Every structure is written in C-alpha cells, then in structure tokens.
Amino acid sequence: xxxxxxxxxxxxxxxxxxxxxxxxxxxxxxxxxxxxxxxxxxxxxxxxxxxxxxxxxxxxxxxxxxxxxxxxxxxxxxxxxxxxxxxxxxxxxxxxxxxxxxxxxxxxxxxxxxxxxxxxxxxxxxxxxxxxxxxxxxxxxxxxxxxxxxxxxxxxxxxxxxxxxxxxxxxxxxxxxxxxxxxxxxxxxxxxxxxxxxxxxxxxxxxxxxxxxxxxxxxxxxxxxxxxxxxxxxxxxxxxxxxxxxxxxxxxx
Amino acid sequence: xxxxxxxxxxxxxxxxxxxxxxxxxxxxxxxxxxxxxxxxxxxxxxxxxxxxxxxxxxxxxxxxxxxxxxxxxxxxxxxxxxxxxxxxxxxxxxxxxxxxxxxxxxxxxxxxxxxxxxxxxxxxxxxxxxxxxxxxxxxxxxxxxxxxxxxxxxxxxxxxxxxxxxxxxxxxxxxxxxxxxxxxxxxxxxxxxxxxxxxxxxxxxxxxxxxxxxxxxxxxxxxxxxxxxxxxxxxxxxxxxxxxxxxxxxxxx
Numbered sequence: 001x002x003x004x005x006x007x008x009x010x011x012x013x014x015x016x017x018x019x020x021x022x023x024x025x026x027x028x029x030x031x032x033x034x035x036x037x038x039x040x041x042x043x044x045x046x047x048x049x050x051x052x053x054x055x056x057x058x059x060x061x062x063x064x065x066x067x068x069x070x071x072x073x074x075x076x077x078x079x080x081x082x083x084x085x086x087x088x089x090x091x092x093x094x095x096x097x098x099x100x101x102x103x104x105x106x107x108x109x110x111x112x113x114x115x116x117x118x119x120x121x122x123x124x125x126x127x128x129x130x131x132x133x134x135x136x137x138x139x140x141x142x143x144x145x146x147x148x149x150x151x152x153x154x155x156x157x158x159x160x161x162x163x164x165x166x167x168x169x170x171x172x173x174x175x176x177x178x179x180x181x182x183x184x185x186x187x188x189x190x191x192x193x194x195x196x197x198x199x200x201x202x203x204x205x206x207x208x209x210x211x212x213x214x215x216x217x218x219x220x221x222x223x224x225x226x227x228x229x230x231x232x233x234x235x236x237x238x239x240x241x242x243x244x245x246x247x248x249x250x251x252x253x
Numbered sequence: 254x255x256x257x258x259x260x261x262x263x264x265x266x267x268x269x270x271x272x273x274x275x276x277x278x279x280x281x282x283x284x285x286x287x288x289x290x291x292x293x294x295x296x297x298x299x300x301x302x303x304x305x306x307x308x309x310x311x312x313x314x315x316x317x318x319x320x321x322x323x324x325x326x327x328x329x330x331x332x333x334x335x336x337x338x339x340x341x342x343x344x345x346x347x348x349x350x351x352x353x354x355x356x357x358x359x360x361x362x363x364x365x366x367x368x369x370x371x372x373x374x375x376x377x378x379x380x381x382x383x384x385x386x387x388x389x390x391x392x393x394x395x396x397x398x399x400x401x402x403x404x405x406x407x408x409x410x411x412x413x414x415x416x417x418x419x420x421x422x423x424x425x426x427x428x429x430x431x432x433x434x435x436x437x438x439x440x441x442x443x444x445x446x447x448x449x450x451x452x453x454x455x456x457x458x459x460x461x462x463x464x465x466x467x468x469x470x471x472x473x474x475x476x477x478x479x480x481x482x483x484x485x486x487x488x489x490x491x492x493x494x495x496x497x498x499x500x501x502x503x504x505x506x
C-alpha cells in the first residue's frame with residue numbers, strides 16, 4: 001500500500017458544503033488526523049484510525065500526519081473551512097520544509113473547500129462582491145503591529161475586510177483595538193457584520209455599523225466583515241437586511 | 254408553485270468541487286439562467302428551461318432571473334466559482350435594489366462555492382496561508398486609478414494577492430501596468446504564480462518571480478497570485494515546487 005496525505009477542508013459545518021472530492025477522500029483514508037472539534041464532525045468508517053488532538057500545535061500534528069503517510073498510511077488531515085485559509089495546509093508545508101528530505105517525495109495534495117468568509121458572505125448577500133482582504137486578527141504567530149498596519153492600509157485601500165479569529169478567551173481586548181483603528185480610518189456608517197457559527201445550529205448574525213457596533217460580541221467562532229464605501233444594506237420585509245457590495249465604483253468608465 | 258431564486262456557483266470547473274447543496278438546487282430548479290459558458294457545464298434535466306446569454310450585461314440577466322422567480326419559477330442563476338466573488342450575486346442585489354419593491358419579498362438566497370483562488374491555492378500548496386487580498390483587475394466597473402492605489406497599498410501591507418481577470422482581449426496592456434506598479438513596490442524575488450483554468454483539461458500553472466515573469470502569459474482564464482514576504486517555494490523531486498505562505502512572521506511573540 002502506497003502512502004499519501006491529503007489536506008481536507010470540511011467547510012464551516014454542514015455536510016451540504018463539503019465537496020464531493022473531500023467527502024470521497026474522508027471516506028477512502030486509512031487515518032484521520034485533526035483537531036478534535038473538526039474530527040467530531042466526521043463519521044469515521046469502522047476501519048479508520050482517528051488521531052485527534054487539542055487545538056494548538058498544528059506543526060506537531062502536521063509532522064505526525066507526514067510520518068503516518070511515510071509509513072504507507074493514507075492520511076486525511078482534517079481542517080475546518082478551506083484548508084488553505086488560516087488552517088492546516090501551511091502547517092503541513094512548514095513541516096515538510098523543516099522535515100527529512102525524503103518527505104518531499106511523498107504524495108501530498110491539498111483539496112479546496114468552502115472557507116468561512118464565503119459561507120458568511122452568501123448568508124448575508126454579497127458583501128465580498130468587490131475587492132476585499134482577508135486577515136487573521138490573531139497575534140499568536142505575527143506581531144500585533146503588523147495587524148495594525150494591515151488594518152490601516154486595508155481601510156485606506158477601501159477594501160471590504162473579512163476578519164478571522166477576531167477574539168478568543170486569551171485575546172479578549174484586541175478586537176476593541178482593531179475597532180479603534182478602523183473607527184479612526186473609516187466613516188461611522190461603514191457596515192459591520194458579526195457572522196457567528198454560520199451554517200451551524202447556533203448560527204447568529206448581527207448587522208450593524210462601525211459607529212454603533214459593540215465589538216465585545218465577537219468571539220472565536222465569529223467572522224467579522226467590515227464593509228467598504230460600496231457596501232450597502234438593503235432592507236427586506238422581514239428578517240435581516242441583505243448586505244452586498246456594489247460592483248460599480250465612482251468614476252468608472 | 255412558489256417561486257424562488259438561488260445564486261449558485263459551480264466552482265472553477267470539475268464536478269468534484271460543486272457542493273452537494275449547489276448540485277441539489279441545480280437539479281431542483283425549473284429554470285437555469287446564466288452565461289453560456291457556465292451553463293454549458295451543467296446538464297439540464299428534460300423538464301428544465303435554460304436561459305443562456307452572452308457574457309456582459311449581468312444586470313439584465315439578474316433582472317430576467319428575478320422576473321422569472323416573481324412569476325413563480327424556481328430559478329438557479331448559475332455562476333462560475335463562488336457566486337459572491339466577482340460573479341453574479343452582487344448583480345442580483347443591484348437588480349433588487351433598483352427593481353420593484355415587491356421583489357424584495359422574493360425567496361432569494363446565495364449558495365457558497367469554491368472560488369478560483371481557493372482551487373488555485375490548493376493546487377500550488379498554500380499561498381493564501383497568511384493574510385491576503387483579492388482584487389478584480391478589470392476596470393470595466395471601476396476606474397483604473399482605484400486599482401493602482403489598491404495594488405500599491407496591498408504591496409505596502411505585505412498581503413499575498415489573488416488577482417482575478419488580469420487580462421482579456423479588450424484589456425491586454427493593464428496586466429503590464431499592474432506588474433510595473435508591483436515591481437516598484439516589491440522585491441524582484443517575490444513569488445508570482447499564473448494559474449490558468451485550474452481543474453480543467455487545459456490547466457496550466459507557471460511559477461515564477463516578479464522580476465522574471467512575463468505578464469503577457471496572463472489571459473482571461475488566468476488567476477494571478479503574487480506572494481508576500483512570507484511566501485516560499487519548496488522544490489520537489491519532480492514537478493512544480495510547492496508554493497506556500499508561512500503562518501509565522503518576524504517578531505511574533
């Protein structure tokens with residue numbers, strides 16, 4: 001049996017957003033490796049070995065998965081969302097780069113998936129319908145000053161922003177700092193959306209403005225969307241308004 | 254029969270990347286509306302009416318789809334990639350905003366999908382593994398000076414860039430202008446990837462650097478990825494190198 005490793009994203013939650021390619025690999029693998037919360041959403045076959053771990057040390061998890069593949073196992077590394085967006089794929093390549101040269105010949109592939117911002121955007125309407133940027137607000141792996149600079153420049157570029165990991169129990173205050181930076185750069189009426197646990201039973205969506213929003217409602221399961229100049233709210237007879245970004249910007253030919 | 258409208262993304266090409274939710278709606282709809290090229294990738298049932306159109310006037314296509322839904326049809330608006338990223342979803346909401354108030358009560362929803370940059374990133378490794386921005390290089394709906402400004406600020410922010418629609422027959426020179434801007438802002442060794450028709454039979458991937466790349470190879474089916482400071486190439490025994498962005502940046506705690 002010849003080993004392989006696939007980095008698989010299971011999307012934001014429900015099975016209806018897992019691609020057929022990913023579902024097939026999740027079924028075909030001999031070994032499933034991942035963070036406990038994500039593995040808990042997958043039903044293993046009787047023959048599969050499940051290697052779950054706590055959140056945190058992604059590099060150790062990636063090394064373990066590569067080791068299993070080198071031993072001939074057929075390994076699915078299970079990630080939330082899309083594995084290439086603030087998830088396991090980068091950790092796997094960091095492990096390959098720092099690992100034994102022999103592992104560079106392993107049969108490794110990443111399978112694309114639905115990342116949280118696309119699910120949140122679809123739920124709201126089309127807030128990512130014009131140029132946007134995607135930032136991880138966690139400073140676990142980069143200094144906070146880089147995050148500050150990126151927020152400022154993104155605001156000056158009039159990008160819509162999709163902000164992952166805005167807060168956690170260990171980082172409760174940074175989302176307030178991020179709002180302070182954005183409030184200094186952008187108009188108070190800028191549309192802000194807190195999209196929590198999209199597609200899951202406890203989904204919660206709050207549409208507000210930069211001036212009025214309370215950043216304290218963001219937690220580690222929230223994706224934050226900050227609108228641009230062309231982002232609009234469109235009231236409906238009932239329920240949340242649609243939020244979308246216009247394709248056409250002033251001065252277009 | 255009660256009308257509805259779903260904006261559906263069929264991903265970059267192959268069926269293995271179409272979510273079960275989207276596949277189900279494509280099957281259940283009474284009417285399929287879309288650009289001819291995308292509709293050509295869907296096999297309609299015998300009972301379905303297909304309304305195809307040329308590329309271009311997305312707003313007219315969106316209005317037609319809304320009209321069908323208002324008449325009680327169950328309409329899938331078929332988009333490439335993810336419908337919310339430089340695709341049909343924004344046009345549908347622009348049509349709702351400028352259309353009759355009665356249409357705001359229609360049963361409308363957007364279904365998330367796999368957008369081109371996620372498929373391209375997965376094919377390459379994990380170039381979007383750190384903060385990134387997503388720009389549409391077409392100036393059909395926004396002035397070129399906005400694109401120039403966004404490119405400059407994105408470079409200063411050290412974002413990885415996913416650049417959609419870098420060139421077309423009508424816009425052959427702008428990708429050269431974009432490269433000139435990026436070359437003035439970023440080191441010559443910055444990783445650049447031309448990802449053409451990812452997942453389709455004529456897929457072509459070129460990995461190069463900002464200093465050496467020839468922008469002329471970009472066309473309307475190319476997604477361009479421009480790396481950041483933390484983006485690395487990792488040689489393999491054969492085939493293309495892996496391209497990935499490190500999660501950790503200098504000065505991290």
